[in-house]
Amino acid sequence: xxxxxxxxxxxxxxxxxxxxxxxxxxxxxxxxxxxxxxxxxxxxxxxxxxxxxxxxxxxxxxxxxxxxxxxxxxxxxxxxxxxxxxxxxxxxxxxxxxxxxxxxxxxxxxxxxxxxxxxxxxxxxxxxxxxxxxxxxxxxxxxxxxxxxxxxxxxxxxxxxxxxxxxxxxxxxxxxxxxxxxxxxxxxxxxxxxxxxxxxxxxxxxxxxxxxxxxxxxxxxxxxxxxxxxxxxxxxxxxxxxxxxxxxxxxxxxxxxxxxxxxxxxxxxxxxxx
Amino acid sequence: xxxxxxxxxxxxxxxxxxxxxxxxxxxxxxxxxxxxxxxxxxxxxxxxxxxxxxxxxxxxxxxxxxxxxxxxxxxxxxxxxxxxxxxxxxxxxxxxxxxxxxxxxxxxxxxxxxxxxxxxxxxxxxxxxxxxxxxxxxxxxxxxxxxxxxxxxxxxxxxxxxxxxxxxxxxxxxxxxxxxxxxxxxxxxxxxxxxxxxxxxxxxxxxxxxxxxxxxxxxxxxxxxxxxxxxxxxxxxxxxxxxxxxxxxxxxxxxxxxxxxxxxxxxxxxxxxxxxxxxxxxxxxxxxxxxxxxxxxxxxxxxxxxxxxxxxxxxxxxxxxxxxxxxxxxxxxxxxxxxxxxxxxxxxxxxxxxxxxxxxxxxxxxxxxxxxxxxxxxxxxxxxxxx
Numbered sequence: 114x115x116x117x118x119x120x121x122x123x124x125x126x127x128x129x130x131x132x133x134x135x136x137x138x139x140x141x142x143x144x145x146x147x148x149x150x151x152x153x154x155x156x157x158x159x160x161x162x163x164x165x166x167x168x169x170x171x172x173x174x175x176x177x178x179x180x181x182x183x184x185x186x187x188x189x190x191x192x193x194x195x196x197x198x199x200x201x202x203x204x205x206x207x208x209x210x211x212x213x214x215x216x217x218x219x220x221x222x223x224x225x226x227x228x229x230x231x232x233x234x235x236x237x238x239x240x241x242x243x244x245x246x247x248x249x250x251x252x253x254x255x256x257x258x259x260x261x262x263x264x265x266x267x268x269x270x271x272x273x274x275x276x277x278x279x280x281x282x283x284x285x286x287x288x289x290x291x292x293x294x295x296x297x298x299x300x301x302x303x304x305x306x307x308x309x310x311x312x313x314x315x316x317x318x319x320x321x322x323x324x325x326x327x328x329x330x331x332x333x334x335x336x337x338x339x340x341x342x343x344x345x346x347x348x349x350x351x352x353x354x355x356x357x358x359x360x361x362x363x364x365x366x367x368x369x370x371x372x373x374x375x376x377x378x379x380x381x382x383x384x385x386x387x
Numbered sequence: 388x389x390x391x392x393x394x395x396x397x398x399x400x401x402x403x404x405x406x407x408x409x410x411x412x413x414x415x416x417x418x419x420x421x422x423x424x425x426x427x428x429x430x431x432x433x434x435x436x437x438x439x440x441x442x443x444x445x446x447x448x449x450x451x452x453x454x455x456x457x458x459x460x461x462x463x464x465x466x467x468x469x470x471x472x473x474x475x476x477x478x479x480x481x482x483x484x485x486x487x488x489x490x491x492x493x494x495x496x497x498x499x500x501x502x503x504x505x506x507x508x509x510x511x512x513x514x515x516x517x518x519x520x521x522x523x524x525x526x527x528x529x530x531x532x533x534x535x536x537x538x539x540x541x542x543x544x545x546x547x548x549x550x551x552x553x554x555x556x557x558x559x560x561x562x563x564x565x566x567x568x569x570x571x572x573x574x575x576x577x578x579x580x581x582x583x584x585x586x587x588x589x590x591x592x593x594x595x596x597x598x599x600x601x602x603x604x605x606x607x608x609x610x611x612x613x614x615x616x617x618x619x620x621x622x623x624x625x626x627x628x629x630x631x632x633x634x635x636x637x638x639x640x641x642x643x644x645x646x647x648x649x650x651x652x653x654x655x656x657x658x659x660x661x662x663x664x665x666x667x668x669x670x671x672x673x674x675x676x677x678x679x680x681x682x683x684x685x686x687x688x689x690x691x692x693x694x695x696x697x698x699x700x701x702x703x704x705x706x707x708x709x710x711x712x713x714x715x716x717x718x719x720x721x722x723x724x725x726x727x728x729x730x731x732x733x734x735x736x737x738x739x740x741x742x743x744x745x746x747x748x749x750x751x752x753x754x755x756x757x758x759x760x761x762x763x764x765x766x767x768x769x770x771x772x773x774x
Contacts, residue, residue, distance in 0.1 A: 195447030199454025
């Protein structure tokens with residue numbers, strides 16, 4: 114069991130404190146999970162690049178004392194693809210919100226899954242657009258409210274896990290901020306996995322999603338997360354109804370993209386200039 | 388001598404300039420650049436990737452540039468429009484990269500794929516906000532090779548994204564060229580790696596070398612950390628980037644001239660149109676109209692001082708271009724009403740004939756006094772220029 118109260122301050126970019134997140138926001142829980150993973154993996158911090166999109170989750174790279182790239186909305190994985198191919202020795206992690214992942218950046222997400230490039234995609238799913246003030250996300254559940262679905266959401270929400278599985282990601286997992294001790298376990302395994310990894314973390318946005326949908330404060334929202342989710346390995350079909358499974362859904366080895374490109378170079382017959 | 392296509396010359400120029408990473412998405416008339424890069428890069432230990440769209444393509448080259456690669460993408464109008472947001476990101480983050488746009492008739496899907504020069508203003512102003520950018524263009528296959536190498540050299544030297552504008556005709560035409568030997572410039576490394584400030588000047592260190600770096604599209608300080616509410620800093624950083632271009636303006640401005648020593652009339656053109664302009668100059672001189680040519684290879688930053696100076700020596704200026712009148716605007720601003728400036732435009736996907744350009748000049752003047760003078764007695768008598 115991981116220690117709680119561990120001093121992770123050397124993994125934090127102190128000059129960026131305090132952070133922009135609201136009191137009770139789940140992003141802090143997820144970021145702590147990432148810092149814990151960095152501590153466990155003991156990677157040299159200048160060999161790690163954390164790449165974010167735009168929105169609350171996009172700010173994460175500023176707070177992690179690795180290389181940081183804060184990019185454009187939805188494009189984190191496209192930037193990350195270039196960064197990883199440009200130097201495959203770097204450990205590349207993206208932090209994306211539900212909008213980054215499944216709306217504006219949906220195309221990049223499915224193609225990164227398909228390529229199986231060794232990048233770890235952390236999906237901060239709080240079911241809403243926080244930074245812009247509580248508008249509907251592609252993950253806002255059907256019937257729920259936001260500032261753009263005040264009469265109830267008629268869209269079906271995306272299931273990020275099913276999307277990643279269908280698109281071909283080779284490590285796919287989901288956890289929640291309620292299961293905060295599980296977050297670093299998932300992230301560590303995802304970083305160690307030699308291929309494209311997706312870890313979706315369901316988290317609370319008490320400021321918008323919680324308030325608009327009357328789910329209470331941050332701690333009440335954590336209880337709501339607990340009730341909403343169920344470990345996928347123990348689930349029968351009946352138990353699944355109305356629940357979201359959590360756990361590891363896929364962990365398989367398939368040729369990794371930058372490794373495969375090495376074989377392309379061999380086929381092309383690498384010619385070095387004298 | 389080698390008979391090659393414009394797009395092939397662009398790919399060869401990129402490889403010779405040291406390009407090690409290409410990301411792109413197919414689009415006519417730029418696709419052959421991508422096909423050549425897919426073939427050549429793995430042979431050179433470089434990397435090619437076909438991305439899911441043009442937004443991802445430019446994102447990937449920016450990401451790879453921060454891994455230390457020399458990078459390029461190529462597209463045409465619709466794809467270039469999609470790239471605009473991240474082009475601004477490249478500018479804001481002072482990321483060396485080359486974006487080729489082989490122009491076709493627009494707007495929208497437009498005239499696929501007839502030539503156009505309709506993207507010259509978009510190349511300067513397409514992304515939102517003031518931003519430093521360099522835009523080059525070419526008028527032959529050899530020129531395309533040389534300007535591609537130049538695009539990399541300028542982008543690497545000054546950490547400014549460079550847009551290279553081709554067009555459907557230049558991209559697809561074939562000419563015999565002798566590949567020239569050109570100087571290759573790499574990005575400058577800082578003298579001291581410890582304590583390196585990634586946004587202090589044009590020196591650069593990639594991710595993985597030295598300390599951890601922060602890169603953001605938010606307004607930031609020299610250390611890269613966001614200073615999103617500090618307008619004074621944001622403006623100072625922006626002005627500093629513009630000043631870097633101004634400080635090296637002689638290196639950045641490329642152009643060719645013909646017969647400027649005795650010119651009474653001046654044609655200012657660029658890209659494919661300069662070929663017809665060149666022939667028009669010969670036709671006009673035979674008619675006794677002393678005409679000279681300025682072929683702009685660098686469109687942005689705009690050669691304002693040069694044009695102001697040239698305007699002082701002539702009686703009229705014609706600006707032919709394959710759009711409804713775009714570069715005429717900065718030309719007029721530079722001339723400041725000193726002499727008449729006339730716009731000759733077409734946007735029907737056809738090129739100008741030399742006769743059309745010559746006729747437009749003839750309509751501007753009654754003078755028929757030009758006597759052919761021997762070449763070479765004036766430094767502006769013809770040839771390539773940049774200091």
